[in-house]
């Protein structure tokens with residue numbers, strides 16, 4: 001179901017399905033590295049005339065396996081008010097595209113969680129910094145981003161995060177526009193210091209379920225409060 005909805009992809013054969021589950025397992029394992037890269041981008045590479053620093057990372061794959069999966073890091077760049085903004089999300093999507101990757105399984109975006117700083121750039125307050133309107137449009141138009149691409153938005157100084165698929169994110173903003181009400185997705189405490197628990201949760205769920213939707217399991221593993229018994 002999930003795979004068949006992907007643009008330009010044929011229905012997967014069982015081998016491909018297996019590969020996909022492995023891709024998502026590796027994506028879950030890569031999250032602490034991806035968070036580090038996104039925070040590093042925000043702290044060391046971002047350039048903003050108004051000190052608004054955002055970093056991002058993307059986990060990109062090539063369908064034919066001719067290149068191994070890769071994590072690409074990036075940062076925002078806005079040297080002055082008159083230069084068009086170039087967001088961290090745009091940076092990683094452009095790099096992945098230029099490097100010939102086919103699909104971004106997931107992204108991490110690290111930015112401020114200060115409500116007033118978020119309101120100043122987004123005209124709304126969200127628990128974590130979401131992709132802006134221009135980035136959402138770019139994601140919509142990118143062949144690397146699908147409705148299932150997982151978007152992890154995380155604070156710079158804490159593990160407070162929100163987990164959306166790109167489809168979820170669009171829905172939140174569309175409903176908000178129509179209803180005029182802010183809709184807040186749940187906030188997860190990623191607890192990166194104990195990440196092995198989430199990897200174990202992903203493996204436990206995929207092994208226990210015969211017909212696995214790796215996107216759904218990944219979202220569960222990332223957004224749930226995970227406490228496994230020893």
Ligand SMILES: [Zn+2]
Pocket residue numbers: 087088089131132133134135136
């Ligand atoms: Zn943006």
